[in-house]
Amino acid sequence: MSANAIEVSLVSIDIKICGIHEAEHAKAAAAHGAAYVGFIFFAKSPRNLTLMEAMRLAPNLPSGPKRVGVFVNADIPFIKARVEALTLDMIQLHGSEKPADVALIKAETGLPVIKALAVSEESDIQKADTYSGIADMILFDAKPPKGAVLPGGNAVSFPWGILKGKNLPYPWLMAGGLTPENAAAAIAASGATALDVSSGVETEPGKKSSELIKAFLTAVKGVKESTKLKTVEIP
Numbered sequence: 687m688s689a690n691a692i693e694v695s696l697v698s699i700d701i702k703i704c705g706i707h708e709a710e711h712a713k714a715a716a717a718h719g720a721a722y723v724g725f726i727f728f729a730k731s732p733r734n735l736t737l738m739e740a741m742r743l744a745p746n747l748p749s750g751p752k753r754v755g756v757f758v759n760a761d762i763p764f765i766k767a768r769v770e771a772l773t774l775d776m777i778q779l780h781g782s783e784k785p786a787d788v789a790l791i792k793a794e795t796g797l798p799v800i801k802a803l804a805v806s807e808e809s810d811i812q813k814a815d816t817y818s819g820i821a822d823m824i825l826f827d828a829k830p831p832k833g834a835v836l837p838g839g840n841a842v843s844f845p846w847g848i849l850k851g852k853n854l855p856y857p858w859l860m861a862g863g864l865t866p867e868n869a870a871a872a873i874a875a876s877g878a879t880a881l882d883v884s885s886g887v888e889t890e891p892g893k894k895s896s897e898l899i900k901a902f903l904t905a906v907k908g909v910k911e912s913t914k915l916k917t918v919e920i921p
């Protein structure tokens with residue numbers, strides 16, 4: 687390589703650390719390069735953030751990662767109050783919202799929407815087609831186990847390979863049972879360029895760990911560094 691050349695990484699992997707309840711965990715996510723931090727607004731979740739808690743948390747959040755509010759079949763006033771409380775950048779819909787619901791929530795809030803879809807086999811990926819051009823991103827998450835109370839955040843994986851080589855015509859990210867130990871394998875098996883994690887960076891349901899957040903983001907950084915590189919000559 688000549689003295690005028692630089693190596694440019696061709697890989698960019700965005701990470702969303704979801705289920706943030708404490709400012710210190712958002713700060714750990716920001717410090718180690720997370721692209722998004724997520725906040726759960728679903729009363730049945732151990733990660734649920736009340737409106738009051740959101741208002742207290744807001745001034746202590748770091749700038750940097752985009753703030754994503756996660757909702758499950760919520761109504762517009764409920765969503766709007768939380769958009770305002772946390773100055774959310776994006777909305778994630780993790781219930782049975784139809785394309786028309788996604789369009790309405792986008793129009794009412796003016797924010798981009800991530801639509802989560804539950805998958806367990808290759809044919810489930812087609813469910814995303816009806817949201818294409820409406821949702822800004824599709825989140826492929828594992829189908830919840832039978833009898834689960836939560837539609838997400840169950841620490842369950844799906845076969846990552848069902849996404850490999852699909853060349854999907856919309857931006858997408860992947861969630862479900864990801865951990866610092868399996869993140870690199872998940873990226874290799876699926877070809878994902880964005881991952882979403884919650885349980886895998888907790889010591890128990892709802893208890894985030896700054897060390898595990900760092901470990902997850904460091905593991906992904908390792909993938910980026912090992913998957914370099916294009917050499918670019920600087921004139």
Ligand SMILES: O=C(O)c1ccccc1N[C@@H]1O[C@H](COP(=O)(O)O)[C@@H](O)[C@H]1O
Pocket residue numbers: 704705724726728731732733756758778780802825827836837838839840841842861862863864882883884885886
């Ligand atoms: O995490 C929750 O409690 C939750 C509740 C309601 C809807 C979505 C929820 N989490 C989402 O689930 C995945 C992460 O799952 P995992 O714990 O890493 O397996 C992620 O998309 C969260 O936003």
